[in-house]
Amino acid sequence: MDIGPYVLQLFSGLSRAMVLFLLSAGLSxxxxxxxxxxxxxxxxxxxxxxxxxxxxxxxxxxxxxxxxLLLPAILSATSLMALIGFALERFLIRRTxxxxxxxxxxxxxxxxxxxxxxxxxxxxxxxxRINLGVEPVEMLDTLINPYHFVIVxxxxxxxxxxxxxxxxxRFGKIVRAAVYNRNMVSALGIRIxxxxxxxFAAGVALAGFAGGVFLPLLPMALGVDHDVIVQCFAVVVIxxxxxxxxxxxxSIIVGVVYSxxxxxxxxxxLAMIFLIVIVVLIWRPWGLFGTELxx
Amino acid sequence: MISAVSAPDVRRGAxxxxxxxxxxxxxxFVLFLLVPLLPGEFWxxxxxxxxxxxxxxMSFNLLYGYMGQISFGxxxxxxxxxxxxxMVFTRLKAAGGGIGMLDFLLSLLAGPPLAAVAALIVGFFxxxxxxxxxxxxxxxxxxxxxxIVFSWYSFTKGDDGIQGLLPPLYFQxxxxxxxxxxxxVTLALLAMWRITESPFGYIMRTLRDNQRRAAFLxxxxxxxxxxxFVIAGSFxxxxxxLWGPFSRSVNPGLLGWQESGVAVFMTLIGGAGxxxxxxxxxxxxxxxxxxxxMYTVYWPLTIGTxxxxxxxxxPGGVLGLIEKRIKARRERDAGGREA
Numbered sequence: 001m002d003i004g005p006y007v008l009q010l011f012s013g014l015s016r017a018m019v020l021f022l023l024s025a026g027l028s029x030x031x032x033x034x035x036x037x038x039x040x041x042x043x044x045x046x047x048x049x050x051x052x053x054x055x056x057x058x059x060x061x062x063x064x065x066x067x068x069l070l071l072p073a074i075l076s077a078t079s080l081m082a083l084i085g086f087a088l089e090r091f092l093i094r095r096t097x098x099x100x101x102x103x104x105x106x107x108x109x110x111x112x113x114x115x116x117x118x119x120x121x122x123x124x125x126x127x128x129r130i131n132l133g134v135e136p137v138e139m140l141d142t143l144i145n146p147y148h149f150v151i152v153x154x155x156x157x158x159x160x161x162x163x164x165x166x167x168x169x170r171f172g173k174i175v176r177a178a179v180y181n182r183n184m185v186s187a188l189g190i191r192i193x194x195x196x197x198x199x200f201a202a203g204v205a206l207a208g209f210a211g212g213v214f215l216p217l218l219p220m221a222l223g224v225d226h227d228v229i230v231q232c233f234a235v236v237v238i239x240x241x242x243x244x245x246x247x248x249x250x251s252i253i254v255g256v257v258y259s260x261x262x263x264x265x266x267x268x269x270l271a272m273i274f275l276i277v278i279v280v281l282i283w284r285p286w287g288l289f290g291t292e293l294x295x
Numbered sequence: 296m297i298s299a300v301s302a303p304d305v306r307r308g309a310x311x312x313x314x315x316x317x318x319x320x321x322x323x324f325v326l327f328l329l330v331p332l333l334p335g336e337f338w339x340x341x342x343x344x345x346x347x348x349x350x351x352x353m354s355f356n357l358l359y360g361y362m363g364q365i366s367f368g369x370x371x372x373x374x375x376x377x378x379x380x381x382m383v384f385t386r387l388k389a390a391g392g393g394i395g396m397l398d399f400l401l402s403l404l405a406g407p408p409l410a411a412v413a414a415l416i417v418g419f420f421x422x423x424x425x426x427x428x429x430x431x432x433x434x435x436x437x438x439x440x441x442x443i444v445f446s447w448y449s450f451t452k453g454d455d456g457i458q459g460l461l462p463p464l465y466f467q468x469x470x471x472x473x474x475x476x477x478x479x480v481t482l483a484l485l486a487m488w489r490i491t492e493s494p495f496g497y498i499m500r501t502l503r504d505n506q507r508r509a510a511f512l513x514x515x516x517x518x519x520x521x522x523x524f525v526i527a528g529s530f531x532x533x534x535x536x537l538w539g540p541f542s543r544s545v546n547p548g549l550l551g552w553q554e555s556g557v558a559v560f561m562t563l564i565g566g567a568g569x570x571x572x573x574x575x576x577x578x579x580x581x582x583x584x585x586x587x588x589m590y591t592v593y594w595p596l597t598i599g600t601x602x603x604x605x606x607x608x609x610p611g612g613v614l615g616l617i618e619k620r621i622k623a624r625r626e627r628d629a630g631g632r633e634a
Contacts, residue, residue: 037427095607101427102365106563107606109556113599121593230438230552237431267446267453274442277435282420285428 004142009259011148015217017255018155022210023228024235024247025162026203032179032242033199036093036104040111042229044081044204047115048211049220052077053128056215067132074212078205085204089197097196112225120222129219147216154213158206159248166244175199179242231258231270234277240290249289315614315621316570320484323574327477336469341585343473346480347537349577352561353487353570354530359559360567361491362523363503364429367555368417368437369531374550375413376406376532378444381457381539399463403479403536410532411525413440418524422517425506434552441550456546460539476537483533488570490526499523560598564605566612575613 027041056073063069088111096104136143166172178185178195186192211220235254239246254273261269280287330342355369384402388394417436424432444451451457466472490496498519501509510516539545548554557580558573565576580598587597609616 092603092607099606099610101430102359102559102563102567103606103610105365105430106559106602109559110599110602110606113595114603117593117596117599121596226553230434233431233434237435241427265446267448268442271439271442271446274435274439278420278432278439281424281428281432281435285424 002141004140005263006260007140008142008144009263010256011144011152013256013259014252015148015151015255016258017251018151019210019214020228020231020235020255021155021248021251022158022206022213024232024239024251025159025244026206027232028236028239028242028244028247029175030200030203031236033175033182034093034097034196036096036200037101037108037233038203039105039108039229040115041203041207042225042232043112043115043119044084045207045211045228046220046222046225047084047119048077048081048208049215050119050123050128051080051208052212052215053130053220054123056130067134070130070132070212070216074209077212078209081208081211082201082205086197086201088204089200093200094193094196112229116222116225125222127219127221128215130215132216145217151213151217154209158209159244162244171198227270231273234273236287237277238280238287240287243287243289243291246287246289250287315618319569319575319614320571323571323578324481331470331473337585339469339473341581343469343476343541344585345577345581346473346476347534347541348557348561348581349574350480350483350537351531351534352558352565352573352577353484354527354534355555355558356562356567356573357487357491357499357523357527357530359562360569360572361496361499361503362520364425364520365559366421366433366527367430367552367559368433368435368440369527369558370552370554371417371437371440371550372410372414372528372531373535373538373554373558374444374545374547375440376410376535377538377545377549378451378457378535379409379532380406380536381460381545384460384539385457394461394463396463396465399466399540403533403540406532406536407529408532410535411529413532414525414528415521418521418528422520422524434555437550437552437555441547441552444550445547451547454547456544457539458544460543460545462540466540472541476541479533479537483530484574487530491570495519495522560602562612564602564612566614566616566618568611569614569618572612572614579613 023041023045027038030036030038030041052070052073055076056069059069059073060066092107092111096107132147134146136145138144164172166176174185174190174195178192178199182192185195231254235247235250238253239248239250253276257272257276258269261272265272284290327342327346331339333339351369351373354372355366358364358366358369380402383405384394384399387398387402391398417433421429421432421436445454447453461467462472466475491499498509498514501512501514502516502519506516535549538549561576561580562573563576564579565574566572583598583601584594587594591597605612611619
């Protein structure tokens with residue numbers, strides 16, 4: 001049996017899963033801590049992709065093109081996105097904490113439209129892609145772009161880092177406590193507004209990182225964010241709001257199911273994902289790894 | 296039991312509380328009647344769109360403003376209605392060699408029942424959840440239906456959509472089609488008004504304000520939510536059925552979540568708390584879109600900024616703001632007299 005196509009789909013599925021994880025981890029954290037469902041998360045991811053592209057191009061002009069320039073480009077774009085996230089929380093999101101859910105959704109939805117159109121205004125309608133020019137390696141009957149390993153590696157590294165941060169550091173423990181009971185954390189004398197701003201900034205930075213890392217694999221195009229955000233919602237719902245482990249597992253489920261569905265039913269790949277979401281929501285509305293407590 | 300809930304005794308909740316609905320509705324109806332007097336077909340065309348999308352948004356508000364649940368998949372029923380009507384339309388056209396007046400009206404009637412069936416199936420699952428979970432499940436069902444329509448090429452023609460939905464010659468005239476739309480939408484809104492002001496409508500408000508209390512009063516919460524879901528889906532299907540002959544085509548985008556977002560926008564711009572709020576929102580949204588698109592391609596940026604400002608400074612929408620002003624003035628006058 002020729003396993004080549006399956007291996008290829010497995011790797012592209014895992015890469016997709018890692019990007020979904022990086023996005024959904026931030027989404028889930030932001031929702032868990034401040035109950036805000038950030039519709040604009042994928043749009044900020046897209047913005048970071050374009051920013052990374054421009055920085056990469058700028059560095060290439062200054063120092064001569066080299067694939068290694070992607071590293072500083074991603075790092076600077078990630079920091080920039082953290083700043084943008086911090087500013088968004090301070091100036092916009094903060095004003096809606098005491099509002100009803102639809103109004104919060106509407107605010108972040110407005111950001112989808114605004115940021116999406118700003119991207120169009122600044123970068124135009126052409127797709128942006130970085131071609132690193134690395135040779136594919138032959139393994140298991142197929143040719144694989146070694147960059148897949150970079151993506152999967154960085155995804156797993158970030159997941160491990162997040163776990164360490166949330167479980168082994170003081171700030172991480174405060175964040176986890178805030179997911180369970182914000183008022184109690186606040187009553188213990190911890191300044192919750194700062195926590196909110198930092199969590200939002202960190203979530204957006206994760207999305208920014210994912211945008212840069214993904215760039216050599218798939219082109220950044222206007223409107224992609226609209227598809228990606230609903231897939232992130234799917235991941236967060238399947239895994240359970242606020243659960244990091246759930247988000248990680250659900251990302252792999254969604255990414256791998258998606259890429260294997262493409263093999264058998266190309267147009268229905270996303271339909272499969274929403275079918276899973278529906279089943280999970282009906283069977284366990286709090287998600288595979290969430291707790292009934294928060295539901 | 297149900298009739299024991301008499302309308303005036305029920306405290307009006309935070310959302311549906313405006314008394315402006317009737318005068319605003321009458322004023323809007325008169326203005327709508329006069330639209331074709333404007334020179335050129337452009338404004339008549341835009342007003343037809345206002346009416347259809349306004350009906351769609353008002354059907355959404357049955358779920359949001361009255362029942363207190365936000366649906367992100369409501370466009371699915373708009374789309375199902377549009378596709379059902381378009382398919383009946385093309386079948387009748389192929390069978391008869393052309394489209395007669397009766398065939399055309401029959402095709403319009405096909406929209407609501409099929410949308411109702413879709414809403415019954417989807418709603419059966421969705422009414423088990425509330426809040427963010429309700430929103431997510433409606434989103435997931437909406438996207439599922441979107442991808443089914445998108446990828447089932449042999450049945451729905453996939454992303455090509457269905458073209459050539461040219462109504463009979465009489466209704467190809469923009470003014471005639473406009474008055475047909477106005478008549479249908481007006482009848483639909485009268486029916487909707489009747490429903491929201493009935494004991495059933497007040498049960499909806501109770502479910503919005505406190506589901507647990509409603510359950511203790513002996514109200515079958517899920518059944519009532521499901522009935523309302525089906526009603527809202529049917530009206531969305533009617534709006535969808537009108538959309539096909541209006542735009543001469545249907546496409547899978549009509550079912551997508553961005554289209555659901557349009558209903559949410561309109562409702563929150565106009566004011567979810569009032570019956571005619573979403574229609575007013577449609578007037579503002581659609582007219583603005585028509586005008587802004589004449590000058591710039593950056594329509595999303597414009598509407599995004601407007602929504603941002605509304606959320607930050609005008610919670611309750613346009614009607615909510617006006618209502619608040621009137622109330623403040625009355626209270627000031629009353630205070631002055633007492634002093």
